[in-house]
Amino acid sequence: MSPTSRLLRAVSCIALVWSASGQNITSLAPKKYLSIPLGGIRPTGWLLDQLMVQTNGLAGHEHEFYDYVSQTDWTGGNSYYSSLEEAGSYWFNAMVPNGILANNSAINAKTQNFLSYVLSRQDSTGWLGPEVGTTKPRYLWGRYPFMFGAIQMTEFNSSLTNEVVTALYKFVSLANTMLKSNNTGVEDWTATRWEDFVITLQWLYDNHPNGTASQALLVDTMERLKWTGVPWEKVFAKQYFPTAAVENTPNPFNLDLTWHGVNMAEGLKALPATYRFTHNQSDLDTASQGWDLLFQYHGRPSGIYAADEYLAGLQAARGTELCLVVETMFSGSYLYQIIGDPKFPDRVERIAYNALPATLTGDMWNRQYLQEQNQIYAGNMSKNPFPLDGPYSNVFGLEPNYPCCTVNHPQGWPKFITNAFVTTPDMLSLVHLYLGPFSTSVTLAQGNAVTANVDTLYPFSDTVTTTITAQAAFTYYVRIPSWVVGGTIAINNAAPKAVAPVNGLQAVTVGAGTTTFVLQLPAPITTESRPEGAIAVHRGPLNYAFDIPRKQKVLETNAQQPLAQDLEFDATSNWEYAIDPSTLKFSASPPSSGILPSPIFDSGLTPLKITVTACLINWAIAGPTFAAPPPTNPACTGPATTITLTPYGATKLRISEFPVFNSTA
Template sequence: MVLSPRFKALATSLVLASSVWGQTGLAPKKFLSLPLGQVRSAGWLTDQLTIQINGLAGHEHEFYHYVSQSDWTGGSSAYSNLEEAGSYWFNAMIPSAVLLNHTVINQKTQDFLDYVLSHQDSTGWLGPEVGTTKPRYLWGRYPFFFGTIQMVENNPALTDRVVTALHKFVALANTMLKNNQGVEPWTATRWEDFVITLQWLYDFHPNGNEAILIDTMKRLKWTGVPWEQVFNPQFFPTKAVDNTPNPFPALTWHGVNMAEGLKALPATYRFTHNQSDIDAASKGWDLLFQYHGRPSGIYAADEYLAGLEAIRGTELCLVVANLKLCTPKETMFSGSYLYQVIGDPKFADRVERITYNALPATLTGDMWTRQYLQQQNQIAAKNMSPNPFPNDGAYSNVFGLEPNYPCCTVNHPQGWPKFVSNAFLTTPDQKSLVHLYLGPFSTSTTLASGNKVTSNVDTLYPFSDTLTTTITATAAFTYYVRIPSWVVGGTIAINGAAAKAVTPSNGLQAVQVAAGTTKFVLNLPAPITTESRPHGSIAVHRGPLHYAFDIPRSQKVLTRNAQESRAVDLEFDATASWQYAIDPATLKFVNKPPASGKLPSPVFDAGQPPVSITVTSCPINWSTAGDTFAAAPPTNPACTGSQRTITLSPFGATKLRIGEFPSFKST
């Protein structure tokens, strides 16, 4: 990739300013993640992981041509796709298998690791280009690196072998960068993932190579997209970019690359120590969601940034919760990384919204099929004519094995397990435990001074407002739990004492834990709120959940995989009217807790969640384009029939839906 002289000068100045006020090394994070395996799911979240590994994610290596391992001799078939698919699969399946103690998948990922490392060539290169004349570009290795880091976290016996291979590759990469090699447009936009790998080595296994690690970080930034300028309000696009000239390299406005860019600046801050990097990252986050955000928590990008219209698409790869060290395709990891570096709770709040809304919405309940693009207002999932997506195929919102592009097939399994593994953090001094993402989790770790701590969270959250946490510790310490910004009237009751109002500081409630056992109960109620959307429409929220009208649907099998009959492409069509306006003054929350105390499986499917919202509605005239997508919500529509009560469901449980409604005033 060739940058313009203007941006080369900017990048060079940033490299030269890599030490502020004499500071060297890497700036510390506000919070530290725990090693893979120290945080586990419980309750309904474990059920989600189980459904996923019993679905497409846990079986695609048996038949899907991009990662098929039926002809493996230690991993060669998937290894041939290390440029992308193999790396994605490897990185996704490691946390899935570890969290469920899945013997078969654990062995598959170990085989993959063994094969790749044993085929590293004498120069240090890793990948299928070894022994070929194929051009060598850096970026396809990054997801593989993240996978190896997770394996080391879970099994320290692998440390020497993995770290030695990584340092050997870093030396080669540094030389390549000096010689202007290894960088093409995708590498130029995704350089921050390699920087994060280098920072892991610097923090935990520098092996005397600190200088070359820092130098490689600087060179990656110098050869890459200047994200601090992309996120500058002067240049940032405020509408769909279909016909907008891009002053930067074309791929910068690509949706998943924008997600990459969100974590580029906090990664840069660690070696520049420049507060301006932090400020630009926070501002960029706000701009992205202000001009392209959706009520489901994510933003619209059907390949490229798509504005606020409800029928534009959001790619599954953009959504998935690659929450730890992960692939280039996601927003949720960027939010988690931003929180760990900056500490602003706005990042954690949005990650939780994305996880509990956008992620399950784009998968069928059994997780055997997935979309490429989801829509906020989605009245059909079929081959679309006309096609509302300027840069993606008409098949993009079908639920299937490989609609449009294959990347999401191999990448999507990262979502749930990496959300789980980042639910707890520690403070930098490792004296305190931080419960960041709310849900049914457990963790067992050793804090500073040998303080052995376990925490078990019993809850149906986000389908309940109550969380009961039991902590055991060998010594007293301060425990922190996040109180989301949408909570109103939250209380905490410790060791059976009377409930008191929560008093969070910067989003965290401090709990003083004594040696022995401490138990506390959080009640975190939230009001129903509405969000203003384009054309005078509104979206409905309560707590972390966004609510939508779940359109009744028919199902048609379009294709079935010849090797795996459960891998199908499905067409969904509406079987009932969806053209409604709603009266926001009549919204009422309904909670029907399961008598057994256990949520149905799968919970993110039609009619399954125990929570809903009722609202008075009336039918209206609302046009469609062909029979495949809804036009923009009509402004101030007239009722065409009598008022009726409809039920809104959690967005993640809907596959056809209206999530942005016109409004009216009922009588």
């Protein structure tokens, strides 16, 4: 019996109980907040520059040379279309918003051609993908990222609506039939990632329901996907949740992929999506609990969690996959839209400003498969701390270990941007969720045309200035992060008043015409307890690390694109420091021009730093390539000195979980 068959047998009793309850739900529960269609939110300032760095880097050029997505005729081989099982689908999902937000005509032409090619070759059964006209098995999952990309294109360009919606309904009808026929099309990956198809079905239901029969088809397909897939309500339950690295722990679901890091990241969306058609509050409660458990037992100071293929516990040398980073960001945005808890955007913002840039070179031509919280070397490891991933995993390159992150990582910044604002379900209010430099234009209820321009260097500054123009009065909301202490707001040049957020949101009364307000969002330095008595250092959304000086070695250069190289980084100075947390001091050097250096997430370029008293200690290495766990209560081997910590996202070799000592003892 296959792992999937065992899993389906394990969950079949759940499905029978649910069916026996007599529920026949054909309506969807509303969201707490509504997303804004692609193009309605634009990056400005340093964030626009960051998107342009990505566009000018690997993400914006890989379709020109990278085997998985480089062929332009899509007739075979490793073309976009024949890779719709994963590579092309991932690429399309990421580059649709990247190209549109960057106003890149070449990328937009590629994504339009991709869409046209795929839809024009949909077969008579409704199937989308390279299996058309072949005897190759048809599995559902590979099409899901493609659907996300097609939806985004349709939101931006309404002339595509009929073509895309018609094609999706044809596919849904086929998928429903396949699920009725002994769950045809469900293999292990489909069994874990069913929630992405459910979200597509719900988009159709919300925006293009096509009558009662179609609504019933959509909901029935949602239900069938859930009951033929991983029971995420059990995976995220306390009694089953793993509290340490899982490589030696039997999986109770007979499908190891339930604890696979990227599947967990995508699976975070499952129960909020389920709630919309079950209307069960327990789905939301378990989703929220699962989020907390994930970060409690596997979380990182950089905001993300560890999974070097599978959940990896708390040790600082264990890895986090880049695909996992961007999928968790997207899931956190979705969780907020369904549940409305500010812990989700707080976490997503930390990930975006720490874990995402840390695993890419500043110019974004090179990416890792796995990043480490304490990373003293990036190269081909002679010994590595990752039980199931190869020794090349933390190389900064084109395709270290697996190719998935090369094509999937570009969704991170664009989707962070497109989820930075939401509206209330009644369309009466606009909510600014992720802090940073943005502009947005939206028409609220009663035709109230609103624009908001956010001028800020945040997270490299505590000041956020927002100018809103509206045709009619309304209430604007802006998120106040949980780490802010002593924040103030000054509206239309009035005296500053203390912020008073409710459920994380500060209400601002906006009149017809123009309203400007200035937020001051100071935050104290805080420390986080880590294993072995170590600590991590934070201020605001940023995690701080010691940026280990390094030298660079080119391991390989792509024959078609010389900028696509595999790079080894070697430390050129000591890194074995303990710190005295009582001596932490923050300072900022804002640029006189008001413009941050580019690319901002690179060594020595951010305007923020924290100094701390430190001393060298005996700190072992585990083989020549990674640090052992931080020693507890270490003794200094040299005099006290001062070292500088900088934002984690700008470091490529680093120590960010430090042993501690008392410099006055």
